Amino acid sequence: MAQIEEKSEFFPPIADVVDKTHAGDEDTSARPLEEIESLCMQCGEQGVTRMMLTSIPFFREVIVMSFRCEHCGHSNNEIQSAGKIRSEGTLYTVKVLNRGDLDRQLIRSEACSINIPEFQLVLPPSRGQLTTVEGLLRDIVADLSVQQPLRRIQDENAYTKIQEIIDGLKEIIADDEDEDEGKDKSEQRKLSNDDPVTRAITITLDDPSGNSFLEFVGSMSDLKWNMRTYERSLEQNRQLGLAPPAEDAEGNAVDEAEQESEGLNEEVFEFPGICSRCGRPLITRMKKVSIPYFKDTLIMSTNCDDCGYRDNEIKSGAAISEHGKKITLKVEDRDDLSRDILKSDTSGLSIPEIDLVLHPGTLGGRFTTLEGILDQVYEELTEKVFNAGDSGVVDVDDRAEFQEFLRKLKQVKNAEIPFTLILDDPLANSHVQNLYAPDPDPNMEIVTYERTWQQNEDLGLNDMNVESYGGDDTKDGGTES
Secondary structure (H helix, E strand, O other): OHHHHHHHHHOOEHHHHHHHHHHOOOOHHHOOOEEEEEEOOOOOOEEEEEEEEEEOOOOOEEEEEEEEOOOOOOEEEEEEEOOOOOOOEEEEEEEEEEHHHHHOEEEEOOOOEEEEHHHOEEEOOOOOEEEEHHHHHHHHHHHHHHOHHHHHHHOHHHHHHHHHHHHHHHHHHOOOOOOOOOOOHHHHHHHOOOOEEEEEEEEEEEEOOOOOEEOOOOOOOOOOEEEEEEOOOHHHHHHOOOOOOOOOOOOHHHHHHHHHHHHHHHOEEEEEEEOOOOOOEEEEEEEEEEOOOOOEEEEEEEEOOOOOOEEEEEEEOOOOOOOEEEEEEEEOOHHHHHOEEEEOOOOEEEEHHHOEEEOOOOOOOEEEEHHHHHHHHHHHHHHHHOOOOOHHHOOHHHHHHHHHHHHHHHHHHOOOOOEEEEEEEOOOOOEEOOOOOOOOOOOEEEEEEOOOHHHHHHOOOOOOOOOOOOOOOOOOOOOOO
8 A cells, every 4th residue: 555655656647747737836846847957969058858757547657758958949758658568568549530539648658659551651669759649640740741842852752642641631630721810729629529530540559568558538448449468579579678689690609609608707606515604505606707907706605594604705717917916096085985996815905004904815805895895804803803802901002002093994994084005916816996997097006026936935836837747748758769
């Protein structure tokens, strides 16, 4: 019940919206319209887009948008569905027999095509529109009349056929230019709703998305109105973006190879294991992620549903780098805290301004933001170091010094003071997001260096053999004669 009330609050019936609009002439805040400055595509100046959320009776919630530029006079109206795409397409048909049928409300979505068989006229999918049957016919007449003078010169045959359609539609909507201007057209229409039109036509709305609508009169048993649903074809699903596009027969092999390589990046691998805390079975999940302007990495996540134990880890998915890498970042404001940061398990982290030094292996591998890794450091120090072991009997001076260090760390993680972040990774598997990519970042310095013998020894690279590890070069160990 609450959900229904919430929908009616955001999408009131269109009649209520009209009443509120008239009532809000003096108080602009009472109008149910949102106004947004938008760029005019005709003159490049700023215009105004007005949006209205409303619900159409017996249909669904929609968003009505109207744009107007005061500089060049350009205007545009559009309607979009506020609901999801239906599981089936819809086909609406109405017989226009008298003047009252011209007042039927019509909603046309971007995927809807319109057919008027009497004129052999088919309108392909276009922009969304909220109008009436008469408004639709007038728009058709206006669109077809634009190029008529040019067609009369270039292609007289096409001009004649299109002019027949224009004249026929004008007869239906009684668009007589010599009509007496002293009479109120709306009053005439009300008085002549039961009068037959000069030519009966059939209008069909075919919408694969199911987001179009054609009003019925009285109830759905209206004899001149019909609606049916149908299953969408594969091609219609492709046009709506619900199915992948068709592949060329010649490129199937290449496309399959590309999809297979892309699928490896999207696939999540699962490995069964044992929880280190409670000893019960758990699942470790691993996914390959490509970081822009860096390299492929492997993200591993372990969650135990029984005891709640969680652990995340980052590993490099590329070859061992020939050089080490040192990243120095000058952090000056809070915007820098949103940078993505990849700290590998072989990387050290330091902030000289507060004498913070994390040796390689501390915190393990992490892929987060700068703010996230600083929050984790602060949490680890406050909860696990300060309150663990015999910290209760630690020297008072040491406690005060540690309290001062935590205060500075808190200032750093909130970017209240400028500081320098240094990541030193002998394997070059760490990364800090460049906000100016692909151009150099003025606040970040990246230096590559040759690893020392001791660093290679600590990493186990000195004893690593990557050539001729299968044995001697000759197969049988003999000498050639």
